[in-house]
Amino acid sequence: MIFRELNRGKCKTYLAISEASRKAAIIDPLRDKVDRYLAVLAYHGWRLDSIIDTHTHADHRSGAMELGELAGAPVVMHRLAPAPHVSIHVEDGQPLKVGDEELRVLHTPGHTPDSISLLAKDRVFTGDVLFIHGTGRSDFAGGDAGIQHDSIMGKLFTLPDEVLVFPAHDYRGHTQSSIGEEKRSNPRLAGKTRDDYINLMNNLGLPLPDGIQEALQPNQSDLDPGALKFPTLSQLNQVRQLSAAELLDRIASTNPPMLIDVRGEDEYRGELGHISGAHLIPLKELPERTDELANAKGRDIVAICRVGVRSATAAAILTGLGFEQVWNLKGGMIEWKDAQLPVER
Numbered sequence: 227m228i229f230r231e232l233n234r235g236k237c238k239t240y241l242a243i244s245e246a247s248r249k250a251a252i253i254d255p256l257r258d259k260v261d262r263y264l265a266v267l268a269y270h271g272w273r274l275d276s277i278i279d280t281h282t283h284a285d286h287r288s289g290a291m292e293l294g295e296l297a298g299a300p301v302v303m304h305r306l307a308p309a310p311h312v313s314i315h316v317e318d319g320q321p322l323k324v325g326d327e328e329l330r331v332l333h334t335p336g337h338t339p340d341s342i343s344l345l346a347k348d349r350v351f352t353g354d355v356l357f358i359h360g361t362g363r364s365d366f367a368g369g370d371a372g373i374q375h376d377s378i379m380g381k382l383f384t385l386p387d388e389v390l391v392f393p394a395h396d397y398r399g400h401t402q403s404s405i406g407e408e409k410r411s412n413p414r415l416a417g418k419t420r421d422d423y424i425n426l427m428n429n430l431g432l433p434l435p436d437g438i439q440e441a442l443q444p445n446q447s448d449l450d451p452g453a454l455k456f457p458t459l460s461q462l463n464q465v466r467q468l469s470a471a472e473l474l475d476r477i478a479s480t481n482p483p484m485l486i487d488v489r490g491e492d493e494y495r496g497e498l499g500h501i502s503g504a505h506l507i508p509l510k511e512l513p514e515r516t517d518e519l520a521n522a523k524g525r526d527i528v529a530i531c532r533v534g535v536r537s538a539t540a541a542a543i544l545t546g547l548g549f550e551q552v553w554n555l556k557g558g559m560i561e562w563k564d565a566q567l568p569v570e571r
């Protein structure tokens with residue numbers, strides 16, 4: 227297997243190529259470099275077997291969906307990824323074929339719930355979980371410093387010391403490290419306890435990236451910024467959450483809520499199914515179709531999607547449009563299904 231880094235910038239995009247079959251996987255493509263990736267692939271005669279995003283990116287637009295359409299290759303992400311364009315959802319330990327070679331998925335949440343690392347021969351692609359002499363921030367939605375520490379200590383740092391480390395970002399001109407080197411000298415981890423790490427990460431005081439909503443919302447919903455007026459982060463933070471068990475109780479009550487499923491029709495009828503009685507209004511169409519919620523007067527509205535991310539956006543939009551009793555199903559249909567609650571298709 228041979229490897230290339232394609233951007234030579236602070237955001238890293240890697241190719242893993244099986245030489246014998248000339249098939250390749252691309253990891254974390256940027257949207258504004260898709261043409262360049264296609265040119266590199268064509269020049270060498272490599273065919274894309276898969277397009278992998280290590281997580282839902284908040285700092286740049288992902289090129290995965292566009293590249294998937296242009297190259298006819300499936301987009302691969304962890305099962306907790308919110309975006310509808312993902313065609314293969316993977317879990318911890320799962321092998322991913324690249325021609326006659328293989329990458330192995332490690333679920334390494336903490337930067338985001340859907341963060342994966344990819345183990346390939348002599349190296350591991352660590353996404354934004356572990357950087358060279360640093361770690362990815364854990365203060366975006368769904369991030370958790372303690373969980374990130376567990377991912378690094380329990381998964382990445384149990385790999386052999388000589389395994390090379392290739393992160394999705396580097397801001398200081400490094401190109402690679404190793405597990406042993408990071409264990410010895412990563413300033414956020416070496417000689418620090420889990421509590422030290424949580425304390426450090428929760429007090430970094432970093433500003434949010436410029437245009438975080440403009441990158442994050444399209445990456446997690448497949449919608450262009452022009453397609454919808456996305457809520458602000460503070461509107462999103464005010465969304466009230468319901469667990470699957472709480473929603474089940476409310477559905478059985480004398481005044482059950484109106485359920486609005488904001489996924490695409492293919493997802494609504496797909497593998498995860500939908501909750502009985504849930505009314506399908508894809509997120510993109512929600513602002514124009516609020517007249518369908520007229521009979522929700524005096525009832526609660528619960529927004530539902532795959533993992534509770536797009537539906538949080540929907541709940542914030544509805545609240546902004548004057549609906550007062552709006553809730554989000556936390557964890558979405560994934561948690562509903564994991565709790566073995568009934569679905570329809």
Ligand SMILES: [Fe+2]
Pocket residue numbers: 281282283284285337354362
């Ligand atoms: Fe990231």
